[in-house]
Amino acid sequence: MRPGFFSFAVLLGLTVACNGGDAATGFSGPSHPGVTTVPVGSSSSTDAMAESDSSSTSSTSSSGWSGSTSTGQDGPKLDMAVPDAPPMPPIGCKGKIDFLFVISAWGGMEEVQKQLSDAFPIFMKKIQDQLGEFDVRVLSASPTGAFNMDSCSNCADAEDCTYNAKPPLCKAELDACDTTLGAGVTFPAGAGSANRRCDFYGGHRYILGEDPMFEQSFACLTQVGINGAVPETAAGMVHAISFELNAPEGCNAGFLREDALLVVTLFDDGYDAFSPGTVESWAQSLRDAKHDNEDAFAVLAFSTDIDAGFGNLCNPFNPVEDVNPLRELADNVAHGHFVSICEPSYAEPFESFVDEIVMLCENLHIPQ
Template sequence: MRRLALAAALALGCGTDNSPAFSSTGVTSVAHTSSSSDSTTTSASTSTSTSGSAEDSAAASSSGVASTFDMAPPPDLGDPTPAGCKGKIDFVFAISALHTMATEQDQLVASLPGFIETIAEDFADFDAHVISINTDGSWRGDYCESPDWCLNKGNCGPYAVDYECGKYVDQVWTCDKTLGAGLIFNAGANAYNKPCNLYGGNRYIIDGEPDPAEAFQCIAQVGTFGEDPPLADSLVAALSPELNGPEGCNAGFLRPDALLVFVFIMDNEDVESTLSAKKVRDAVVAAKGGDEDAIVALAIIPQPLEGEPVPDCVYDSPPEGQFLGSVIEQFPYHADGDICAAEYATFFNGAAASLVHEACNSFIPQ
């Protein structure tokens, strides 16, 4: 089986041999094989039948022995399994850029290579689009260029020493300040602080990217200069016809024959989104032509406290629950991981990768 460059280069670029040991704490997944959005259980039944005359059937039932002399061989129906996505997958990452998110971004960047590699192993023609979206509708470099930093101090502070004041501001335009648009210039504290020159000239990574590990770090290291983001609303915007149309910021990203995998990463509650969980679900399903089996919903979010708390970590407070948790539960294929986990490789390479494979085998592109 041929391994495409995206998965191989990601694995080589960041290395997966040193991943922390796996654990299953804080992961919930639901598998789905029915087209009904209300079903979360799976069942299987098998039946056998033989062909022949009524007399043969009667004789077999009375004697307990079935005659095989008059039975024709079963027809060759070919491979009964669905065509599936065959590795054509669109990944959307919606990552909070609040001041508390530096560690979480590092863990995401470290865990993605293994995640992509795990998924790609079963697909000879793996073809991924990967986008990290603007979750608050701002270009965070504006803080760097403000009087508080560049204009008066000549730098962007101790957590953005690599930001070069004034050097790239002429490259910033509308899409860099649009909710849901792909990020290609993350600036400010703990950000990548350089423009991303992505292969193909899009605001997302495509197959053929010469250094996909570095490219993903560029788009996903969003920094910690962001506002409290409406993460769920930003996902809906990212998948909208306006942003995915020929003139949109994310033109060409969303493909009708690809599985959609979206990932929320946030260490506090999403209190800024205005859409209900159901409306988010309806908009995402509509973006996939009404096919809920074409979507895998993932979230790394606060979980209920079990055992001793991790310092500086946020926990869920039942019975309210996390809004982003409510969003992903609207989808048949969903899983959530613990934002306080010591590493995210366990979640991505375990429950998340399994769901992607399962959904891929069920999804029949229209």
């Protein structure tokens, strides 16, 4: 659905966008309330003496104390309630951010992938500059659960291949996770991709922030190429954060951390018509992964904006009425934004996201 005429530039920057943004400009999303904590309630009691004129008194001070006193045959009594507990201060994520990408390898996505590869490290550097501490993990989840290298002519080690051989004769030794929906991609295959096994520091299916070759690893991870496999972008996200894949023996073991902010970025130039479930079920999977804490995750969805009416960026003279499900997903969570994938530059959307990520990180409440 994405026409071939648009181009992309390097992304960078910092202003938070709010709900109700102009769809034609590509950036929209709900407002972002601050983190709140409900204090523990207090109670008071009164005692009365039935056979005297004296009576108990109760009072509540501005500090939240409440109580009563009485005097009886057994001596004075003091009945005071526990004071209101002050709100617990947020622990914060201490720089821990789990970045999850789901990137379609369908249609005209190759140029989008290149721009993402060039620009995202700059975006993360801006976050790091504001947070000080920075402990990131970056995973690119498979949106297909398929390995599509048609022939060894695409293999990065083609000289070692047999003519017209099929994988794994291209030295592509695959494991079960290479063909698992939502598993971290470590062997991107197809036209325009790395077409080799990404050698990530630490041996995981995701990148660690301390990877000495971070930018090269990120380029390998995000250039998933054009392999013709039908994407299930939202489903890839759902599986990537599932308990099954994040269990100790799962494909993504160690990626999703309890004390980290989760930042999801989706790239799909279509309507994601193939992911099972509903928009609400996709959103609920995020809430389940972060213990129903809406302030523990954020979503940035890049997709076609042909549902934005005349003047949209992707097909300005032929809009459609059906709302893009990925736009609905972004609107369905507290910290979600939708961006037209046909924006000539991704700099402003990513810039606008920096402040919000920093705020969420600093105010993150860790489940006890």
